[in-house]
Amino acid sequence: MPVSIADVARHAGVSPSTVSYVLSGKRSISEDTRRRVRESIQVLGYRPHAGARALASSRSNTLALVVPLRSDVHVPVAMRFAVSVVTRARDLDHDVLLLTQAEGADGLRRVAGSSMVDAIIVMDVEIDDARIPVLRELALPAVLIGVPADTDGLACVDLDFTEAGRICVRHLAALGHRRLAFVGEPPAVYERRTGFAERTLAGFREAARELGGPAPAVLPCEQTRAAAERAAADLLRDHPETTGLVVQNEAAAEPLVAALRAAGRSVPGDLSVVAIGADDVAAAVTPALSSVGLPAEELAERAVDLAVRGLDGGTPTGVTLLPPTLVDRSSTAAPPRRA
Amino acid sequence: MPVSIADVARHAGVSPSTVSYVLSGKRSISEDTRRRVRESIQVLGYRPHAGARALASSRSNTLALVVPLRSDVHVPVAMRFAVSVVTRARDLDHDVLLLTQAEGADGLRRVAGSSMVDAIIVMDVEIDDARIPVLRELALPAVLIGVPADTDGLACVDLDFTEAGRICVRHLAALGHRRLAFVGEPPAVYERRTGFAERTLAGFREAARELGGPAPAVLPCEQTRAAAERAAADLLRDHPETTGLVVQNEAAAEPLVAALRAAGRSVPGDLSVVAIGADDVAAAVTPALSSVGLPAEELAERAVDLAVRGLDGGTPTGVTLLPPTLVDRSSTAAPPRRA
């Protein structure tokens, strides 16, 4: 039942090495031979043995993907990344080994040490991530989706969240808003210093500062309906002057807006809202939220490309920040005129 | 940098085969030798080469996991399965290769044919799933999470959804409810005949029939807030006599109940609601919903166990149905007395 390269070679009347070269294209093979070999492969249903191949070529054609399993990351977004990574990897003839956060640094050492994978892609990176030093010592290409403090010797891909924060402020400012507020991720996300959250806030604050006026309110928020409702109440009570709101929290966006409207605030009549995150969730809110989308598919593709490309020509390095774009929907308008 | 078994053998003053036997435990080795070998492994930082091992032993110690990426499966639930599968696999010293639905039957053939994996676990199985025949011909252990029509030669693990449907009815009936309704998964889920949805409905209908009276209303429902609100409105308009409601749709449960309450119906005062699905989402609704939980972790564990155990002692076969349990929360009570 197991067809080997030798079987194919015999069937095609060539040597095993020729079959190998047909498959890899690393040496020129006559048109005729190539055809015969391909036919034999077809007829016999030959599939190269992945282990043997990895052994002989020291290439497994497999990528490791570390997915987060924290309760405070938005699962559908993480899943979009994961699926996009797999899809892109397959396009480049690679497979994906799934690791959980829980495996930690040891897991990385294990899969790298046993040559199971050619490169590692890590999601949900913290500013001072414990896995960074390990990744660096591993001598495998590593690509982070997210940007840590020290990016030396690593490849990082992310949305330019700092700019995303700024863009939201500028968009609101251009409409005339001066009193802004920010509803963000759960406190734990900031506490462990997750790159994207921290950077967004930095960009938001920086742009808000340039606007002048008092520092805007910033409210972290758990990913639950109840927390979002609480945030809405807090906002209306403690910062009633707010006319422009930026929300970075996929789970809270809808209930937050719903709560604001339930409290009698019109969006965007009284309060303009801009979201940062998955575009589909922003678009699904009533009213559809203007938003800076998270291009998960593109980020994932870039990450895979870097990982696979990195396999030849040295470990890839450097930070790739995708430019954010704000899609204008029906949740932003000029602020109400002062009474 | 790459330490091989020969290096370890030299360092420990034994032959490579002895090192191998220390690692595998397949032959008795003296306490003393074992210790020396272990030390050398430690000191040199040896990791067996996965490919070489797979080649020599025809065992990859890797499982393939096929995850669904349909828009109509609840992503967090799928993720819980996936993470649980990986976790359990690691406990049994296996890794997990991630395949997407999109890879389809060819993907299965590929990973099986190239000996990348020792077994395959498939989620989101349909009653007449196109992958079933492929799985059967593959001669690798295959474990399905879900139950197709023909389970010959396959191992299947699932919650007993038929019984889950019945239990909900019985629970409501015991409280005195006679007029029931069912809000289910998106229409597409039924159209492609996904096992769990179809079985739940069958159990529900069967138990409802035994209650006597007219056939209960069944409303499929997309996984959006708007759809859930529509379902609530439809229910109140077309089936106002309903006092007991069963919901199998993680995304719709909360908005559905919210809409019913917004329409002036008290839960459980006017309407009792039982959910089927992830326990955490049911518990998070206001009021917390009585529910039949989906034991994703346990199902995943069983699936992995079957897959790995199946590796020795022939392909595992047979259907394992976990008994459902209803957790009583605050969403069910006696129906209102007739006016």
Next chain:
DNA sequence: CGACGCTGTCGAAGCGCTTCGATTGCGGTG
């Protein structure tokens, strides 16, 4: 027209591991 450089192919040497005899000392048995 001999040397040269291609192109297309082959053979053989590994890659690092497992596993199947075979071998060597033992203590114990009859």
Next chain:
DNA sequence: CACCGCAATCGAAGCGCTTCGACAGCGTCG
């Protein structure tokens, strides 16, 4: 005391593939 069986170990033969060096044939150039 010759013999047996068992525990502990070794050596060698692969597993299926890639890749390097050789080499045969052939058109070309000086």
